[in-house]
Amino acid sequence: MNEQEIRVYRDLMGANEKWASETRIILEAQNIHMLNLIGSPGAGKTRLLERMVPELKRRLAFAVLEGDVETTNDAERLAALDVPVSQLLSGGSCHLEAKLVHTALCDLSLDSLGLVFVENVGNMVCPAEFDIGEHGKIAVLSVAEGEDKPLKYPLLFREASAVVVTKIDLLPHLEFDLAACRANLQAVNGDIPVFETSARSGEGISNLVDWLCRRCDPKA
Amino acid sequence: MCGCFGKNWGALMHELALCSRIVDAAREELTEYSGEALRVYVVIGALHQIVPSFLQEAYRALTRDTVLEGTDLVLRFVPVRVQCRCCDWEGEIAPPFFSCGRCGGTSVALRTGREFYLEKLTITEKESA
Numbered sequence: 509m510n511e512q513e514i515r516v517y518r519d520l521m522g523a524n525e526k527w528a529s530e531t532r533i534i535l536e537a538q539n540i541h542m543l544n545l546i547g548s549p550g551a552g553k554t555r556l557l558e559r560m561v562p563e564l565k566r567r568l569a570f571a572v573l574e575g576d577v578e579t580t581n582d583a584e585r586l587a588a589l590d591v592p593v594s595q596l597l598s599g600g601s602c603h604l605e606a607k608l609v610h611t612a613l614c615d616l617s618l619d620s621l622g623l624v625f626v627e628n629v630g631n632m633v634c635p636a637e638f639d640i641g642e643h644g645k646i647a648v649l650s651v652a653e654g655e656d657k658p659l660k661y662p663l664l665f666r667e668a669s670a671v672v673v674t675k676i677d678l679l680p681h682l683e684f685d686l687a688a689c690r691a692n693l694q695a696v697n698g699d700i701p702v703f704e705t706s707a708r709s710g711e712g713i714s715n716l717v718d719w720l721c722r723r724c725d726p727k728a
Numbered sequence: 729m730c731g732c733f734g735k736n737w738g739a740l741m742h743e744l745a746l747c748s749r750i751v752d753a754a755r756e757e758l759t760e761y762s763g764e765a766l767r768v769y770v771v772i773g774a775l776h777q778i779v780p781s782f783l784q785e786a787y788r789a790l791t792r793d794t795v796l797e798g799t800d801l802v803l804r805f806v807p808v809r810v811q812c813r814c815c816d817w818e819g820e821i822a823p824p825f826f827s828c829g830r831c832g833g834t835s836v837a838l839r840t841g842r843e844f845y846l847e848k849l850t851i852t853e854k855e856s857a
């Protein structure tokens with residue numbers, strides 16, 4: 509039996525990329541910065557957003573696209589703080605894809621917005637693979653997890669534009685080695701800014717908000 | 729999902745998401761040909777955190793009852809290469825450690841390792857009439 513070879517060279521992320529590009533066009537036109545928050549379940553992504561709300565609100569208009577596998581609990585928490593929020597249910601999928609984010613973004617009132625956060629589904633693997641049209645990924649890592657996470661999930665920490673270490677108020681109760689964590693982050697991504705925060709005490713939140721505002725408006 | 733992966737389906741989620749792209753693309757390409765599919769060749773950068781055996785298992789499940797049932801999924805992995813922003817060295821590195829092989833600097837740009845594409849397909853050649 510003779511075989512025929514068909515050369516294809518087809519990008520397998522092409523369909524997702526198409527929607528990510530459409531999203532970028534809308535964001536550019538409206539001059540909106542979009543950031544993709546990625547971290548494991550329970551890393552404190554929603555709590556971090558809640559804690560930033562008062563300070564961030566004073567400085568720029570922002571909205572949240574809240575990704576979850578199920579429930580609208582996280583979206584309700586943010587809506588209670590008068591943050592424009594749209595819920596994205598991934599329907600069992602462990603990550604958000606560009607088309608879902610694009611549709612949700614189009615449902616938001618974009619006038620005057622400066623920043624959109626997308627809180628991805630809690631997971632450190634799949635969300636790092638899928639471009640959703642964002643300008644940057646923010647890796648969220650809690651000190652309750654382990655300082656070796658950057659080495660275990662190198663794609664996420666390599667792709668991220670910044671890392672937010674959360675729950676540092678718990679450090680006295682844990683064996684988490686913050687210096688080793690910084691060294692691991694440096695090994696994976698030597699250029700990455702690291703913000704050490706506690707949503708409970710408020711430590712580090714202002715630094716992070718400053719950085720976010722500078723990203724949205726480099727002249728500020 | 730329906731139990732086709734037995735107990736393992738949760739662990740396979742990542743491979744499943746990526747594999748569905750392989751299967752959809754290959755099936756679409758095949759609509760233009762009348763030959764029977766034999767092998768599907770995919771190139772994957774080493775930065776994708778893929779477990780090859782899980783990807784193969786996902787492939788078998790997703791191709792069941794399709795024109796791809798019984799075909800081989802052939803994977804070729806591309807190593808991670810970086811270029812140093814300080815001394816311009818370019819070479820292969822072993823993730824998760826992203827540093828220059830010459831000066832040791834950690835400011836490096838990724839050159840390869842993110843590939844994920846359908847390279848080629850083989851099919852049976854059409855019998856000449």
